[in-house]
Amino acid sequence: MEKEKKEPAAENPYKLLDLKLTKVEKWAAGIPAVMAAFGDLFEEGVPIRGTRALFRMNQMGGFDCPSCAWPDPDDDRSPLGEYCENGAKALAEEATTKKVTADFFKKNSVFDLAKLTDFEIGRKGRLAEPVYLPKGGTHYQPISWDDAFKKIAEHLNALETPDQAAFYTSGRTSNEASFLYQLFAKEFGTNNMPDCSNMCHETSGTALLPTIGIGKGTVKLNDFYDTDVIVIIGQNPGTNAPRMMSALEKGKKNGAKIIAINPLPEAGLMGFHNPQQINGIIGSGAKLADLYLPVKINGDMELLKAIGLLLIDFEKKSPGEVFDQKFIADKTIGYDAFIKQFDHYKLEDLAAASGVSQAAIYEAAQMLAFKKRIIFCWGMGLTQQPNGVEMIQEIVNLLLLKGSIGKPGAGVCPVRGHSNVQGNRTMMINEKPSNEQLDRIQKVFGFDPPREHGYDVVGVIKAMHESKVKVFFSMGGNFLSATPDTTFTAKALRKLNLSVSVSTKLNRSHLVHGQEALILPTFSRSDIDMVNGEPQFVSTENSMGVVQSSKGMLKPISDKLVNETQIVCRMAIATLGRRSVIDWQRYANSYDAVRDDIEKCIPGFENYNLRVRHKEGFYLPNAAREGNFITKKFGDRAPFTLTSIPENVLAPDEYMMATTRTHDQFNTTIYGLDDRYRGIKNERRVIFMNQKDIEKAGFADGEKVDLFNYDNGIERIAPLFIIVSYQIPEGNTMTYFPETNVLVSINNVVRGSNMPASKFVKIKIKKHNPKIYELIDQL
Ligand SMILES: Nc1nc2c(c(=O)[nH]1)N[C@H]1C(S)=C(S)[C@@H](COP(=O)(O)OP(=O)(O)OC[C@H]3O[C@@H](n4cnc5c(=O)[nH]c(N)nc54)[C@H](O)[C@@H]3O)O[C@H]1N2
Numbered sequence: 155m156e157k158e159k160k161e162p163a164a165e166n167p168y169k170l171l172d173l174k175l176t177k178v179e180k181w182a183a184g185i186p187a188v189m190a191a192f193g194d195l196f197e198e199g200v201p202i203r204g205t206r207a208l209f210r211m212n213q214m215g216g217f218d219c220p221s222c223a224w225p226d227p228d229d230d231r232s233p234l235g236e237y238c239e240n241g242a243k244a245l246a247e248e249a250t251t252k253k254v255t256a257d258f259f260k261k262n263s264v265f266d267l268a269k270l271t272d273f274e275i276g277r278k279g280r281l282a283e284p285v286y287l288p289k290g291g292t293h294y295q296p297i298s299w300d301d302a303f304k305k306i307a308e309h310l311n312a313l314e315t316p317d318q319a320a321f322y323t324s325g326r327t328s329n330e331a332s333f334l335y336q337l338f339a340k341e342f343g344t345n346n347m348p349d350c351s352n353m354c355h356e357t358s359g360t361a362l363l364p365t366i367g368i369g370k371g372t373v374k375l376n377d378f379y380d381t382d383v384i385v386i387i388g389q390n391p392g393t394n395a396p397r398m399m400s401a402l403e404k405g406k407k408n409g410a411k412i413i414a415i416n417p418l419p420e421a422g423l424m425g426f427h428n429p430q431q432i433n434g435i436i437g438s439g440a441k442l443a444d445l446y447l448p449v450k451i452n453g454d455m456e457l458l459k460a461i462g463l464l465l466i467d468f469e470k471k472s473p474g475e476v477f478d479q480k481f482i483a484d485k486t487i488g489y490d491a492f493i494k495q496f497d498h499y500k501l502e503d504l505a506a507a508s509g510v511s512q513a514a515i516y517e518a519a520q521m522l523a524f525k526k527r528i529i530f531c532w533g534m535g536l537t538q539q540p541n542g543v544e545m546i547q548e549i550v551n552l553l554l555l556k557g558s559i560g561k562p563g564a565g566v567c568p569v570r571g572h573s574n575v576q577g578n579r580t581m582m583i584n585e586k587p588s589n590e591q592l593d594r595i596q597k598v599f600g601f602d603p604p605r606e607h608g609y610d611v612v613g614v615i616k617a618m619h620e621s622k623v624k625v626f627f628s629m630g631g632n633f634l635s636a637t638p639d640t641t642f643t644a645k646a647l648r649k650l651n652l653s654v655s656v657s658t659k660l661n662r663s664h665l666v667h668g669q670e671a672l673i674l675p676t677f678s679r680s681d682i683d684m685v686n687g688e689p690q691f692v693s694t695e696n697s698m699g700v701v702q703s704s705k706g707m708l709k710p711i712s713d714k715l716v717n718e719t720q721i722v723c724r725m726a727i728a729t730l731g732r733r734s735v736i737d738w739q740r741y742a743n744s745y746d747a748v749r750d751d752i753e754k755c756i757p758g759f760e761n762y763n764l765r766v767r768h769k770e771g772f773y774l775p776n777a778a779r780e781g782n783f784i785t786k787k788f789g790d791r792a793p794f795t796l797t798s799i800p801e802n803v804l805a806p807d808e809y810m811m812a813t814t815r816t817h818d819q820f821n822t823t824i825y826g827l828d829d830r831y832r833g834i835k836n837e838r839r840v841i842f843m844n845q846k847d848i849e850k851a852g853f854a855d856g857e858k859v860d861l862f863n864y865d866n867g868i869e870r871i872a873p874l875f876i877i878v879s880y881q882i883p884e885g886n887t888m889t890y891f892p893e894t895n896v897l898v899s900i901n902n903v904v905r906g907s908n909m910p911a912s913k914f915v916k917i918k919i920k921k922h923n924p925k926i927y928e929l930i931d932q933l
């Protein structure tokens with residue numbers, strides 16, 4: 155058995171529940187989704203409070219769903235609001251009336267709380283008052299807000315340099331709070347602003363900025379309704395962006411074809427019963443993917459190159475009909491060198507390495523060959539690969555050949571994660587702010603912002619380890635569990651002088667903390683945000699660059715919550731005092747004042763206060779969307795990028811593992827223990843394997859195993875998983891995040907974006923050894 159740990163556990167307890175296998179679904183949503191949505195509201199004991207809120211979610215003038223960043227239709231919204239099962243679960247998490255009070259912490263030590271699973275920790279309810287853990291303390295204790303800000307200020311002001319502090323952001327923070335937060339960090343004197351983008355779509359931005367001139371997607375929602383082909387690669391919309399399914403359904407109705415590229419035949423790629431339409435609930439629903447390509451993990455580059463090779467061949471046979479030669483001549487650069495590169499490739503080799511049959515690749519190429527309106531959507535399946543930047547650039551290459559960017563019904567669509575992660579970046583939360591951005595800050599506010607780039611997520615973990623960062627402030631998120639190499643990261647966090655978490659719910663990052671720690675409870679998106687007796691609205695930016703207002707409607711569960719905007723202002727006043735050139739109190743009193751200054755600093759926000767009050771919000775400028783590719787290096791042309799084929803070698807006893815989300819979680823928040831579409835009930839410690847691999851290795855379906863990673867000569871262990879025989883390519887395995895983050899080396903990163911390559915983890919699998927826990931203790 156697992157031994158009693160010396161320190162609060164940084165990982166979920168190693169215990170199995172009672173796995174039941176159910177049918178693997180071929181359709182997403184429908185009746186079970188509606189039931190699950192309302193079921194969660196009932197489970198949280200908030201059927202009326204929650205249902206009322208559900209009807210205001212994603213309604214014009216309502217509040218923005220806290221779940222994903224998929225946009226709402228510009229017009230034509232369902233009178234019930236646009237919601238989905240997982241949006242309802244996210245809301246139930248927020249709307250719960252269960253509370254975590256100071257009394258709760260008095261009864262439960264940090265050590266004991268860490269013995270719970272993430273699922274159990276999340277069930278405890280909303281954080282209701284600020285608490286503080288003194289050096290050597292075992293229990294969090296109450297603290298007043300004023301004293302909390304004093305503590306933060308003391309620690310920050312005691313640092314030798316401002317760069318010994320770091321300010322993390324998860325992607326739910328509003329534009330207004332984000333802007334103030336980065337402004338504070340810059341005035342304090344550091345660009346150490348790691349954020350969840352560093353684990354999410356940094357790879358997309360890194361790939362797109364130098365090729366199309368903007369690090370964001372180019373399509374609008376309406377483009378999905380009128381297009382020829384939609385390619386969905388490395389993304390699971392049925393679970394992670396369920397409202398995207400309505401757009402896919404509508405596109406299909408209007409004649410679009412869908413190609414899905416994924417090692418797993420995800421239910422949400424195969425079919426959809428629209429839960430918001432009667433015929434979707436009871437009728438036959440819509441078949442989604444016209445073609446499913448079961449690519450190997452990280453086989454996408456070869457697959458994309460194989461499609462490119464065939465398209466070049468088709469173009470040779472029907473000149474001018476496959477490629478858009480005028481677009482290539484007018485808008486791009488590097489075509490000849492790009493085409494020449496393909497002389498070295500053979501279809502057989504590419505197909506074999508991708509894991510997809512030549513016939514299927516041929517079919518994909520044919521579906522694309524004579525069409526000009528093509529949309530490519532992608533998610534973490536590409537961005538969390540070591541060569542993710544190059545793979546996305548290869549997608550851009552294909553779209554440039556076809557003239558398929560910057561026109562209606564065509565373009566790139568990186569499907570963002572957190573509901574305001576894109577807005578956070580627009581508000582300049584970025585460890586690498588551009589000189590233009592810093593110049594504007596300097597001009598508007600009159601102080602000299604630091605110019606040196608700061609730490610990103612991987613960088614800050616290493617810096618904490620080396621005691622170069624001593625104060626860590628988290629605006630939302632669950633840093634310990636979201637980041638790689640859990641054991642290494644836990645050690646890093648424990649070295650801090652002070653860790654501060656602004657949070658809505660209890661999570662593991664509160665339990666693995668700095669020598670002193672603060673938990674500051676805040677509002678969620680659905681809460682009414684009163685300032686000076688007036689309910690306020692904030693604004694967010696969705697995956698397609700639309701800025702919209704969001705106004706909460708639920709009474710906060712406690713009068714001891716402070717909203718994120720006020721938290722930043724009060725921290726700034728306490729820390730900077732008279733050193734500051736900014737009137738923080740003015741911002742604390744008025745969000746309009748914040749928006750006025752955002753307008754002065756960030757292009758595209760002209761008349762912000764006026765336009766944000768329009769019900770449908772407004773689009774931010776996006777030159778690439780209009781067909782103008784303004785790149786630093788090539789002026790007004792989009793370059794073709796020469797990319798390379800990865801060399802993937804696995805030892806005979808090695809497997810490739812991707813970590814993914816279940817249908818019952820939002821990142822590290824675990825809503826439930828099922829993964830309904832994939833046929834998993836009541837267990838998270840499972841590993842999906844191909845039946846042939848199971849037999850070859852002498853394992854059995856249902857057998858208990860331990861997982862190991864040996865990157866950089868270090869043994870990393872994730873004990874006690876159950877093998878589930880699954881339709882997945884040979885040599886590939888899939889497990890759930892965050893349970894297997896312990897296996898992801900801190901040095902296993904994406905080239906160019908420095909993101910953890912959490913979908914490219916080499917593992918070994920051994921029969922479960924009951925003595926494994928002793929080994930872990932020695933690590
Ligand atoms: N309900 C819910 N909604 C969410 C989230 C959530 O946790 N729960 N998280 C939010 C966030 S922050 C984000 S970033 C998004 C994430 O949404 P997604 O991008 O969908 O994230 P994942 O579930 O990690 O994995 C995506 C897919 O990648 C596939 N994949 C793995 N390896 C490869 C590969 O090598 N090639 C290809 N082609 N595919 C591969 C997996 O099979 C899986 O289907 O969702 C957001 N929305």
Ligand SMILES: Nc1nc2c(c(=O)[nH]1)N[C@H]1C(S)=C(S)[C@@H](COP(=O)(O)OP(=O)(O)OC[C@H]3O[C@@H](n4cnc5c(=O)[nH]c(N)nc54)[C@H](O)[C@@H]3O)O[C@H]1N2
Binds near residue numbers: 350351353637656661
């Ligand atoms: N192995 C592996 N690791 C991954 C991934 C993966 O696919 N595989 N995905 C990565 C991705 S895409 C992402 S985005 C990161 C996510 O990393 P994070 O954003 O750090 O993690 P979350 O789980 O979304 O954060 C949940 C916590 O946020 C707090 N919270 C929720 N709403 C609010 C709010 O409105 N305000 C405030 N202040 N706090 C709030 C709650 O306390 C909750 O416990 O994880 C990454 N890690």
Ligand SMILES: [Mo]
Binds near residue numbers: 350354355570
């Ligand atoms: Mo994400």
